[in-house]
Amino acid sequence: MDETVGWKANFMHDVLVIGGGIAGLTAARDLAHGGYRVLLLEARDRLGGRTWWKRFADSGHHAEMGGAWFDEGTQHNIAREIERYSLPTVLSPAGQDFRVSLGGRSLARPDQPVPPDVRPDLDKALDHIVDQSRRVTFGSDLDSPDLHDLDIPFTELIEPYADQPLVAEYLSMWAAFAFGCDPAAVSALQVLTWVAGYDNTCWTLDDAPATKFAKGTASLVEALAEDGGADIGLSAPVASIVDAGDHVVGKTTGGETLKARFALLATPVNTWEDIELPIPAGSLKRRFAGEGLAGRAVKLHALVDNVPEYLMASGWGGPLCWVSEQADFDGGRLLVGIGSDDSAIDGTDAAQVQQAIRQFAPEATVRKCDSHNWSTDPYAKGTWTTYRPGQLARYYSDFSVPHRRLYFAGSDLARGWAGFMDGAIESGAETAAALGRRLREDG
Numbered sequence: 001m002d003e004t005v006g007w008k009a010n011f012m013h014d015v016l017v018i019g020g021g022i023a024g025l026t027a028a029r030d031l032a033h034g035g036y037r038v039l040l041l042e043a044r045d046r047l048g049g050r051t052w053w054k055r056f057a058d059s060g061h062h063a064e065m066g067g068a069w070f071d072e073g074t075q076h077n078i079a080r081e082i083e084r085y086s087l088p089t090v091l092s093p094a095g096q097d098f099r100v101s102l103g104g105r106s107l108a109r110p111d112q113p114v115p116p117d118v119r120p121d122l123d124k125a126l127d128h129i130v131d132q133s134r135r136v137t138f139g140s141d142l143d144s145p146d147l148h149d150l151d152i153p154f155t156e157l158i159e160p161y162a163d164q165p166l167v168a169e170y171l172s173m174w175a176a177f178a179f180g181c182d183p184a185a186v187s188a189l190q191v192l193t194w195v196a197g198y199d200n201t202c203w204t205l206d207d208a209p210a211t212k213f214a215k216g217t218a219s220l221v222e223a224l225a226e227d228g229g230a231d232i233g234l235s236a237p238v239a240s241i242v243d244a245g246d247h248v249v250g251k252t253t254g255g256e257t258l259k260a261r262f263a264l265l266a267t268p269v270n271t272w273e274d275i276e277l278p279i280p281a282g283s284l285k286r287r288f289a290g291e292g293l294a295g296r297a298v299k300l301h302a303l304v305d306n307v308p309e310y311l312m313a314s315g316w317g318g319p320l321c322w323v324s325e326q327a328d329f330d331g332g333r334l335l336v337g338i339g340s341d342d343s344a345i346d347g348t349d350a351a352q353v354q355q356a357i358r359q360f361a362p363e364a365t366v367r368k369c370d371s372h373n374w375s376t377d378p379y380a381k382g383t384w385t386t387y388r389p390g391q392l393a394r395y396y397s398d399f400s401v402p403h404r405r406l407y408f409a410g411s412d413l414a415r416g417w418a419g420f421m422d423g424a425i426e427s428g429a430e431t432a433a434a435l436g437r438r439l440r441e442d443g
C-alpha cells in the first residue's frame with residue numbers, strides 16, 4: 001500500500017474506488033489483481049470504515065467499535081478471505097451467567113427466555129417466524145412479488161402473538177438487538193432472510209455469531225489493503241463524481257481532481273446524498289438514498305467491577321438489549337453492550353453506562369467505557385444495514401445496477417449477508433467482477 005504516490009499525479013487510473021471499508025478494499029484488490037490501475041480514496045485517516053479495532057481507553061487491550069463477529073459456517077465470503085490470508089480467529093467467551101430482563105424485572109428462570117407458562121406462546125410465534133422464513137431463498141429474489149406481504153414492519157409480523165406482553169418484548173428485543181433499530185423500523189423480510197440464512201433457525205434470538213478476528217478486524221483490513229497494489233489516499237473525502245463521457249472525474253473536498261475510466265462508489269447508502277453523483281433525480285438509487293437505512297444502534301465497551309463471570313444478558317425496556325463479557329483484565333470484566341437507539345445513552349459516559357448495565361447486574365460499577373457514535377459520524381450516518389419496510393421490494397433488484405460509468409458496492413447492497421462484513425466482501429467482489437468484464441469490453 002502506498003498512501004501518497006500515484007493519486008495526486010495527473011494520471012488516468014482505470015478505476016477510482018471511493019471508500020476504504022471492506023467492500024471498497026475487496027473491490028480494489030480484485031481489480032488490481034485483474035491488472036487494472038486502481039486508486040482508492042478514503043475520507044477518514046484510517047481504513048476499515050464501519051470496522052474499527054481501537055485501543056480500549058488507556059489499556060493494552062483493543063475493542064471492536066464496529067463490526068466484530070462472523071459465522072464461517074454460513075458466511076462463506078468472509079471464510080474465504082480468512083483462509084486466503086491465514087487470519088487467526090478466536091471465539092468470544094461463552095456466557096455462563098445468563099440473565100433475562102423483561103416486563104420491568106429480571107426473570108426468575110434465566111435458563112429460559114420467558115417463564116414456563118409463557119413458553120408455549122413464544123414457541124407459536126417462533127414456529128410462525130421459521131415457517132415464513134422457508135418462503136425466502138437466501139441471497140436471491142428478495143424483491144419477488146411473492147414476498148411483498150413480508151416486506152412489512154417486523155412488529156406486524158409478530159402482532160398475532162403480541163397479546164402476551166413478554167413474547168412481544170422478547171421478540172422486540174431480538175429485532176432491536178439484531179438490527180439496531182426500533183422493531184417497527186426494520187422489514188420483517190430482512191429478519192426472515194437472516195433466519196433463512198441460519199438454516200431456518202432462530203438461534204440468533206438471544207445469541208449471535210461469536211467468532212472474531214484474534215488480531216482484530218484490522219488484520220483483515222490490512223491484508224486486503226496490502227494485496228494487489230492499488231494506490232490508496234487517506235483523508236481524501238470525495239465531494240463529487242462527474243461523468244465526462246469516456247471517463248469520470250472525481251473531486252475531493254480538498255480540491256484535488258482525479259480522472260479514471262470508471263468509478264466504484266463503496267460508501268454507505270446513508271452518505272450518498274453528501275456526494276454529488278451523476279445519477280438522475282427520481283432514480284431508484286436517489287430514492288433509496290433519500291429514504292436511508294434505519295440502523296441507529298449503540299455499541300459500547302465497559303470495564304466493569306462487581307458483575308458475575310461471563311455474564312450474558314438480554315432484555316427490553318432499557319438502553320441496552322444485550323450485554324456480554326469479552327475479556328477480563330486488571331481485575332475487571334470487559335463487557336460489550338448493544339442497544340437499538342444511540343440517542344438513548346451516551347456510551348462514553350460511565351454513569352449512564354453503569355445505570356444501563358445495572359438492569360442486568362444491579363451491583364455493577366463501571367471503571368472505564370468507550371463507544372463510537374456511528375450515526376453522527378459523517379462517513380457512516382448509521383450503523384449496519386437495516387432495510388425499512390418496503391425497501392427490499394422497491395430497491396433490491398437495483399442494488400448491483402451501475403449507472404453508466406459509475407458502479408456501486410457495499411454491505412448495504414449485498415444480496416446475502418447485508419449488514420455483515422461478509423456482505424461487504426460479497427458485494428465488493430461481485431462488483432469488481434462485473435466492472436472487470438466492462439473494462440475488458442471497453443478495451
Ligand SMILES: Cc1cc2nc3c(=O)[nH]c(=O)nc-3n(C[C@H](O)[C@H](O)[C@H](O)COP(=O)(O)OP(=O)(O)OC[C@H]3O[C@@H](n4cnc5c(N)ncnc54)[C@H](O)[C@@H]3O)c2cc1C
Pocket residue numbers: 018019020021022023024041042043044047048049050051065066067068069070236237238239266267268271275297298299374378379380382383384385409410411412418419420421422423424
Ligand atoms: C456498531 C456496529 C456493529 C457491527 N457489528 C457487526 C458484526 O458483529 N459482524 C459483522 O459482520 N458486521 C457488523 N457490522 C457491520 C459491518 O461493520 C459493515 O457491514 C461493514 O463493515 C460495511 O463495510 P462497507 O465497506 O460496505 O462500508 P463501510 O465500512 O462503511 O465503508 C465505507 C467507507 O467509505 C468511506 N467514505 C464515506 N464517505 C466518503 C467520501 N465522501 N469519500 C471517501 N470515502 C468516504 C467511509 O469512511 C468508509 O471507510 C457492524 C457495524 C457497526 C457500525
